[in-house]
Amino acid sequence: MTLVSQTLQYAISGLTSGSIYAIVGICWSIVFLISGVLNFATGEFVMLGGMLTWYFAKSGLGLGMAAGLAIMCTCLVAILLERLVISPIKHGTEMMFMLVTIASASVIRGLVLISCGTETRAIKPIFEAKSVNVMGATIMPQAIFVMGVLGVVMLGLYIFLNYTLFGKALRASSINRTGAELFGINVSRFRLFCFGLAGGMGALAGVIITPISFTGYNIGLVASLKGLVVSIVGGWGIGGTVLSGLALGLLEGFVAGFVSTGWGDALSLGLMVVFLIVRTFDFKEIQRRFLIDDR
Amino acid sequence: MTVKVFENRKGFLFFTLLILAGPLVIKSNYIISVMILIAIYGVLSIGMEILMGQAGLFSLAHPTWFGLGAYISGILTVRNMFPPIVSILVAGIIVAIVAYIIGAPILRLKGFYLACATFAIIIIAQVAASQLTDLTGGPEGLVGVPALSVAGFKFKTDLQFYYLSWIFCLACYLFCSNLISSRMGRAIKSFHDSEVASGSVGINVPSYKLQVFVLTSAMASIVGGIFCFYLRFVVPESFGFLLLLELLMMTILGGLEDIRGALIGTISVLWLKEFLNNYLRKVFPSMSSGFDTIFFGILIIVVLIFMPRGLVGWMDRLRNLWEKQFHRTSGEI
Amino acid sequence: MNMENADNIAGTANFEFEVVNLSKCFSGIRAIDGISFKIKHEQVVSVIGPNGAGKTTLINLLSGALLPDSGKVFFSQRNVARFPAHKRVSLGICRTFQLEELFTSMTVLENAMVGCHLSGNSGILSAGFHFKKERKEEALIKSKAFHNLKLIGLEEKAFQRVSNLPLGERKLLGVVRALGTRPRLLMLDEPTGGLAAYEVVKFKELILSLLQNGLRILLVEHNVPFVMSISQRIIVLNYGRKIADGAPGVVKNNPEVIRAYLGDSDW
Numbered sequence: 001m002t003l004v005s006q007t008l009q010y011a012i013s014g015l016t017s018g019s020i021y022a023i024v025g026i027c028w029s030i031v032f033l034i035s036g037v038l039n040f041a042t043g044e045f046v047m048l049g050g051m052l053t054w055y056f057a058k059s060g061l062g063l064g065m066a067a068g069l070a071i072m073c074t075c076l077v078a079i080l081l082e083r084l085v086i087s088p089i090k091h092g093t094e095m096m097f098m099l100v101t102i103a104s105a106s107v108i109r110g111l112v113l114i115s116c117g118t119e120t121r122a123i124k125p126i127f128e129a130k131s132v133n134v135m136g137a138t139i140m141p142q143a144i145f146v147m148g149v150l151g152v153v154m155l156g157l158y159i160f161l162n163y164t165l166f167g168k169a170l171r172a173s174s175i176n177r178t179g180a181e182l183f184g185i186n187v188s189r190f191r192l193f194c195f196g197l198a199g200g201m202g203a204l205a206g207v208i209i210t211p212i213s214f215t216g217y218n219i220g221l222v223a224s225l226k227g228l229v230v231s232i233v234g235g236w237g238i239g240g241t242v243l244s245g246l247a248l249g250l251l252e253g254f255v256a257g258f259v260s261t262g263w264g265d266a267l268s269l270g271l272m273v274v275f276l277i278v279r280t281f282d283f284k285e286i287q288r289r290f291l292i293d294d295r
Numbered sequence: 296m297t298v299k300v301f302e303n304r305k306g307f308l309f310f311t312l313l314i315l316a317g318p319l320v321i322k323s324n325y326i327i328s329v330m331i332l333i334a335i336y337g338v339l340s341i342g343m344e345i346l347m348g349q350a351g352l353f354s355l356a357h358p359t360w361f362g363l364g365a366y367i368s369g370i371l372t373v374r375n376m377f378p379p380i381v382s383i384l385v386a387g388i389i390v391a392i393v394a395y396i397i398g399a400p401i402l403r404l405k406g407f408y409l410a411c412a413t414f415a416i417i418i419i420a421q422v423a424a425s426q427l428t429d430l431t432g433g434p435e436g437l438v439g440v441p442a443l444s445v446a447g448f449k450f451k452t453d454l455q456f457y458y459l460s461w462i463f464c465l466a467c468y469l470f471c472s473n474l475i476s477s478r479m480g481r482a483i484k485s486f487h488d489s490e491v492a493s494g495s496v497g498i499n500v501p502s503y504k505l506q507v508f509v510l511t512s513a514m515a516s517i518v519g520g521i522f523c524f525y526l527r528f529v530v531p532e533s534f535g536f537l538l539l540l541e542l543l544m545m546t547i548l549g550g551l552e553d554i555r556g557a558l559i560g561t562i563s564v565l566w567l568k569e570f571l572n573n574y575l576r577k578v579f580p581s582m583s584s585g586f587d588t589i590f591f592g593i594l595i596i597v598v599l600i601f602m603p604r605g606l607v608g609w610m611d612r613l614r615n616l617w618e619k620q621f622h623r624t625s626g627e628i
Numbered sequence: 629m630n631m632e633n634a635d636n637i638a639g640t641a642n643f644e645f646e647v648v649n650l651s652k653c654f655s656g657i658r659a660i661d662g663i664s665f666k667i668k669h670e671q672v673v674s675v676i677g678p679n680g681a682g683k684t685t686l687i688n689l690l691s692g693a694l695l696p697d698s699g700k701v702f703f704s705q706r707n708v709a710r711f712p713a714h715k716r717v718s719l720g721i722c723r724t725f726q727l728e729e730l731f732t733s734m735t736v737l738e739n740a741m742v743g744c745h746l747s748g749n750s751g752i753l754s755a756g757f758h759f760k761k762e763r764k765e766e767a768l769i770k771s772k773a774f775h776n777l778k779l780i781g782l783e784e785k786a787f788q789r790v791s792n793l794p795l796g797e798r799k800l801l802g803v804v805r806a807l808g809t810r811p812r813l814l815m816l817d818e819p820t821g822g823l824a825a826y827e828v829v830k831f832k833e834l835i836l837s838l839l840q841n842g843l844r845i846l847l848v849e850h851n852v853p854f855v856m857s858i859s860q861r862i863i864v865l866n867y868g869r870k871i872a873d874g875a876p877g878v879v880k881n882n883p884e885v886i887r888a889y890l891g892d893s894d895w
Contacts, residue, residue, distance in 0.1 A: 095410065102595075104596060109585075110592065269419055272411070281403075282695075474755045477756075478755065485734070487733070491713075494712070495722065
């Protein structure tokens with residue numbers, strides 16, 4: 001393969017996984033911004049999307065039906081999570097929620113492991129078309145589909161948050177919870193909604209990526225972490241999250257293609273750590289130390 | 296709550312006697328081997344309790360120090376660079392240095408962000424252990440670690456490791472318990488409550504945070520070395536997410552506020568795990584693999600919702616109720 | 629009130645505290661704008677001003693909770709403007725907080741003992757191994773802390789949790805905790821906020837007894853009568869700038885000060 005086609009190939013695969021990271025990041029952001037909960041089970045929603053679709057498809061349902069049912073079931077799981085685990089904790093700190101969602105993620109993972117085993121599973125792509133050859137790079141139609149879904153999700157969220165009453169109320173309560181409550185907004189119901197939304201979107205991401213990169217009981221952990229990295233680096237806002245998701249995907253794609261595949265996860269996590277640390281430094285202060293002599 | 300030191304030492308002495316005299320009465324090798332694991336994980340729990348419960352530092356990197364200690368002491372011995380006991384100590388020093396270098400920047404992060412960054416370290420370390428096959432033996436692990444020998448005496452039986460690990464564990468407990476009730480311990484607790492107030496009385500908070508971080512990492516590393524020589528092999532899976540989950544379970548169940556919680560939690564969780572494994576094998580022979588994660592997950596959730604102060608908090612509440620009752624009946628108000 | 633505080637206050641000769649052109653901006657707003665003053669002979673210098681004048685920012689800058697954009701702070705012949713808070717404390721500058729910031733997980737005595745932290749220097753290893761040096765230091769710190777508690781009459785509540793104390797006692801404890809650092813200059817941040825009249829009286833008694841032993845005080849306050857009754861000099865801030873600096877009688881009649889507090893009307 002020529003350099004150009006290699007670059008294109010890695011870029012496309014990078015953008016594809018980047019789109020998934022972006023969606024997972026949005027799931028994290030929405031829940032965190034509205035309810036202050038760091039939901040480590042977000043990755044499990046992705047896993048459930050893929051696994052449940054495989055399961056329903058295997059049981060005889062058509063692909064579309066299976067996917068739809070899987071997304072609904074995952075929504076239900078997310079809502080159960082909020083009702084059974086998050087709500088009962090009255091005075092939760094971020095850490096407590098983090099621990100409790102890590103534990104819940106464990107439970108979900110264990111249940112899937114017991115019922116579906118350890119093998120990776122696959123589902124058929126949405127389009128039966130063959131891969132396209134562009135400038136020497138092989139592009140699966142599913143990859144384009146994934147990026148398209150990201151676009152649709154972003155558009156949908158944008159319209160929802162800015163042009164519907166419910167969406168605007170949601171934004172308001174993320175900025176100022178007490179203020180929102182004083183205006184009669186039922187913030188705890190919002191939290192429920194956000195969990196359900198995160199469940200649905202996460203599952204959607206899982207469904208669309210599984211034809212490309214398969215699924216298994218344990219993909220949730222890494223998916224969670226990638227989404228978290230992307231949210232943190234993106235400053236929790238939706239635009240930033242999407243941008244950093246795509247950037248991370250691209251970076252991983254190039255590193256995996258041109259360097260090696262083993263260190264991929266370590267790279268993105270390492271970047272997050274470096275980013276977090278660099279953020280704590282006060283650069284103006286450092287400049288001052290070098291430039292001004294205060295004797 | 297004020298720690299009544301004398302009372303603590305009585306309990307501790309009693310416990311020590313039980314531990315040291317135990318094998319004379321209980322000869323079962325199975326029980327002894329479980330107790331070895333309890334001692335080893337106990338040191339890790341103590342470290343986590345100090346970090347999270349006393350200092351308020353949510354550092355999740357403990358499994359990594361444990362793993363690094365195991366790997367480094369194993370590698371140094373397998374390559375005949377040092378005799379086993381020296382390898383353990385050298386590994387301890389190396390890990391302390393690594394923790395110092397990583398800790399200085401990373402401890403600038405607060406709360407949740409520190410947890411994320413240290414979580415990332417676990418994954419990065421695991422990936423490194425799997426990828427650096429020449430050094431670590433890759434995913435299959437480091438095998439063929441020779442027996443731990445000190446001046447000719449070889450540690451081969453479980454009973455020998457029992458005493459070795461428990462003496463180290465009890466020593467760590469004593470050290471940390473002294474630390475907590477000392478001036479340094481108060482300083483550490485103070486910045487957990489209020490960093491700004493702590494600085495305002497002259498406490499160098501970043502420096503103390505780093506010291507606690509390095510101390511607990513060294514403890515974890517040494518016990519990792521003991522672990523390595525006990526098993527005679529080292530694999531990356533032992534130092535990952537599952538271990539972190541178990542450690543969190545032990546500290547939370549035991550109670551984050553008090554160092555006794557660390558040991559109580561470790562003993563409870565590991566015996567609960569054994570009980571479950573044995574019971575499960577009889578009832579659901581095919582289900583054991585996922586069950587650990589489900590069980591621990593549900594247990595953490597239940598404890599966090601209903602018993603956030605853990606078993607120690609529960610014990611304290613019982614004791615307060617008892618004292619109130621006692622005072623009432625003896626006519627004092 | 630007990631007057632034996634010589635142990636707490638370290639040296640009063642050659643006291644000099646000078647602030648030169650201190651400035652701090654927050655997102656474009658000049659919270660502190662070119663403040664300069666010097667304390668040499670006065671025992672109590674107070675800083676007053678309407679809300680938002682920058683009083684708490686000033687204390688934060690002087691104590692090290694914030695770093696200034698520009699300016700110098702001279703104490704003990706050194707420019708401490710960029711020193712971290714704990715380093716300033718070891719030089720003798722200490723502060724209390726408007727919201728007490730007590731250590732809520734600890735008892736009253738333990739709070740006072742943390743205040744005396746700098747009276748010892750044994751490290752982690754000494755503490756863990758319980759060396760004799762550490763044990764001696766611990767006994768010393770405990771007795772000092774107890775002595776400090778006696779100053780405010782809290783020795784009987786030594787083993788209670790701080791959350792059980794009423795506000796007045798919590799504020800006093802905050803001051804006593806700061807005393808453990810053996811300060812030469814003590815900065816008090818709105819200490820009488822929320823106190824009842826009799827609590828203010830108790831507080832004033834404590835301050836006066838501390839002054840007897842040479843402690844210098846920089847008092848940031850809202851309670852103007854209290855300030856007038858206790859200060860030798862008053863600095864008035866408004867919008868981050870110094871608009872008056874002098875004896876209480878003079879400042880009280882300064883038209884700009886009156887305008888800043890009361891608005892433009894004929895009083």
